[in-house]
Amino acid sequence: MSEYGATVAWHLKPGASFDYEHFNREHEWTFAGGEVVQASASPDYFGSGNRVSPDEAVIAATSSCHMLTFLSVAAKQGLKVLSYIDQPVGTVEKAADGQMAITRIVLRPRVVFDDGQEPDTAALDKLHATAHRNCFVANSLKAEIRIEPQ
Template sequence: MSTYTAEIAWALKPGEDFAKGRYGRGHSIAFDGGVTVPGSASPHVVGKWAVAEAVDPEEMLVAALSACHMLTFLHRARLAGFTVAAYRDRAEGVMAEIAPGRQAVTRVTLHPEIAWTGAAPDPEALAGLHHAAHEECFIANSVRTEVVVA
């Protein structure tokens, strides 16, 4: 079993009014490898109280699914005898209402663009590699969100 940690830190700033909801949602997210990134609630959720330049939880979920799929795909492609020269994805998550007053990221669509060195897999083999990557991706196995490779 493995354990993963992240430390989230937020503090009320002078002049903000917590009781009235008038406070910044900006915070820091420190990962166990030493990287710290600015975090915030999504501007779609809290408007002006968000930090647009920071990463929000919904974006992190989409990025985690995309990165996990990519890393697993690279492994599966290598095992199948293919060589990937570059991999790029423009992943997109969709938030939808799942019950009155409840929302969730219900669908994440991956749009991988892959450059190959040497022989590239045919469409059927490529689909098989993506399927295997999806089945093995730890993050995809951890969520109920529909994950689609376009």
């Protein structure tokens, strides 16, 4: 078992208003290694567009987990990956229960293998399916997660 944590901190600035449409959504996430992420609600919810939103973080974490699991599976199979680039897209909308949720995440990984190691489409799909099945972030989400290799 592993446990992970962070400090999420927000403070009302002196003299600032605190009503729904005007309170400042900017805050910080601080991780054990000292990394600080400047975060905010998305602009759709009165946040700042130049900071990471929780929605973006979930989508990025899903992609990152899939990538790291994919790389592990490939390495165990003796395949040398030269690069892996993904541009995931998530959709926030009303779910079947009427609650707002991230309902779908589409991963679009582009993987480059060492010369002569490029798997065929079926083998690549199997690598992604294995990575998806073993990604604990994906296993923790209700959202539909699709993988569309590029």
